[in-house]
Amino acid sequence: KRTAQAALKIACDLVDEGMRTEEEAVAMIDPRNLDTLLHPQFDAKALKAATPIGKGLGASPGAACGKVVFTADDAEAWNAKGEKVVLVRLETSPEDITGMKAAQGILTVRGGMTSHAAVVARGMGECCVSGCSAINMDEANKKFELGGKTFVEGDVISIDGTTGNIYDGAIATVDATIAGEFGRIMAWADKYRVLKVRTNADTPADAKKARELGAEGIGLCRTEHMFFEADRIAAFREMICSDTVEEREAALAKIEPMQQADFEALYEALEGCPVTIRFLDPPLHEFVPTEEADIEALAKAQGKSVETIKAIIASLHEFNPMMGHRGCRLAVTYPEIAKMQTKAVIKAAINVKKAHPDWTIVPEIMIPLVGEAKELKYVKDIVVATADAVIAEAGADLKYEVGTMIEIPRAALTADEIAKEAEFFCFGTNDLTQMTYGFSRDDAGKFLNAYYDAKIFENDPFARLDQTGVGKLMEMAIKLGKSVRPDMHIGICGEHGGDPTSVEFCHKLGLTYVSCSPFRVPIARLAAAQAALR
Structure with missing residues (x-):
């Protein structure tokens, strides 16, 4: 099988020899193969000689080899000593986050x-194998069983985030290399595509990486x-455990300058995109x-008893948190959170x-998990009043937009009502898929193999967009939304934004942009060009 590097070189050579046009060269490359150029891979010879002891889902591409650790803190501590580690968890x-970065x-x-x-591993460009249910895990005693062997902290394993294979022991890896042909093919792709490509990035470092890989903006900052x-x-936990609005506002006031500094760094990294x-x-x-x-430290900071703090924590437990008190529902209950975030932005x-x-700096404020137009209006009114007051006080001339994520089926069905308030839409297809199918995205792995x-x-609907059902809701939302605001920009920021067949579907729907994790940006750029040339 031809490597991605070889495929790029052949395509460029054929153009140079006048045997192929640029458009034909762009069409020759399989976007999915670009992954191998952007992440470390196992040495082909060493991999051939190895036998997997287990298999999970290839959730984030690349190859990793290191000593097993079981907690994020241990990953950080071992990494600080110069050890390469693989973080093994029931779930993260x-x-x-900090331990995941260290692994x-x-x-x-x-x-x-x-x-x-x-999702986090793909954002960081780090190898991840998820949902290996064959592992018999004993987190308390820091050990697990797989393939008839018990692994303890410090044992070496190798994992392949492309195939999902897990190996006992170390397999040699080869670093990623991007050669000149990559840049040429990408430049041709950018020439022919219509869809813009943004990135999902939460830190200036992620944003910079995505810009290097050709992203034209941030479609989702979580x-x-x-x-x-x-x-x-610590300050956010104080806010959660506060009894009064005043206490909550005091805790949020500690976070506001930090959030503001984060956003300033993001705007700087994006240079006006x-x-x-x-x-x-x-x-x-x-x-x-x-x-x-940590519970004791929080109790001390709050001047409350450990029992009181434990009672507050217990009261936050939900039977189905994915459909619980989250998203814009938090802003309806605690408007002070939305006020603080608006001021910072x-x-x-x-x-x-x-x-x-x-x-050109026009902040796009996105309200998540809206299912009812009145709910969006309530939160938007808070955002607008706060933003306008800050702008007036600064004597500044700043435009901003308030939009929403379309991730609840009801939002897609009533998109014309929602568009009266929302200045832009962005499809959160992870949640939209979950709620349309009624699958929990964290548990579906247990039964999808049988399907x-x-x-x-044929495919995992969370990895490849379901065009028949979820796609129909998207089509409906675009049509209804544009009937109210013909010039509104509409994007997608679920993980589907980096899947080639889903990108092609988004092109057909006439979306403004797709947004995906930084390391999938080149895949989306190439897939968007191929969709435009078909």
Whole structure:
């Protein structure tokens, strides 16, 4: 099988020899193969000699080899000593982010293609194998069983994020290399595509990487990922455990300058390209401490008893958090969160615009999980009143937009009503797929294999967009939305934004842009060009 590097070289040579046109050269390359150019791979010879001991989902491409660790803290500690590690967890949560960054790769027992581990790993360009249910995990004693062998902390494993294979021991890896032909093919792709390509990025480092790979803006900045830094999580936990609006506002006031600094760094990294900032989305229970020491520290900071804090944490438990108290529902209950985030976004934009008068900076504020037009109006009114007050106080001239994610089927069905308030739409197809099918995206991995075997499904609907059902809702939302606002921009920022067949479908629907994780930007650029040339 020809490598991606060889395919690019052959395509360029054929153009240079006058045997093929640029358009034909662009059409010759399989976008999915570009992954191998952007991530480390196993040495082909060493891989041939190795036998997998287990298999999960290839959730984020590349190859990783390292010593097994079981917690995010251990991953950081071992990495600080210069050890290469693979983080093995039942599943990851937002508080594992720093440990995930410190690891070479991530292996989880639970979760599908859009689980937390998969999405975050793809964003960081890190290898991840998720949903390996054959693992018998004992997190408390830091060991797991797989393929008839018990692995303990410090044992070496290798994982392949492209195939999902897991190997005992070390397999040699080869670093990623991008040669000149890559740039030429990409330049041709950009010439012929109509769809814009943005990126999903939460940090200036991710945004810079995506810009290097050709992203034309940020389609999704998940603000919650910014709350997990050690200095901020304490203030956010104070907010959650507050009894009064005043206490909540005091805690949020500590976070506001940090959020503002984050947004300023993002605007700087994007140099005037559009930035869509999604307001707080996850349920609050994801932010509360689970370790006894952290609970005690929070109780002390709040002047409350440990029992009281534990009672607050218990009260946040939900039976179905994905459909619970999250998204815009948080802003309806706690408007002060939306006010704080609005101030941070607008102040950051004013400062960066002052420093770079030639840049076009129009913040796009995105309200998540809207299902009812009145709900959006309620939150939008808070955002607009806050933003206008900040702009007036600064004596600035700043335009901004307030839009929404279309991720609840009802939002797609009533998109004309919602478009009266929303200035733009962005399809959150991870949640839209989950709610349209009624599948939990974190649990579907347990039964989807049976669906593939029985030929009920050919693909994972979370990895490749379901054009028949979810696609019909998207088509309906675009038609209804544009009947009210003909010139509104509409994008997609679910993981489907980096899947070639889904990108082609988005081109046919007439979307303005697709947004995907940084390392999938070249795939989306090439797929968008191929869709335009078909």
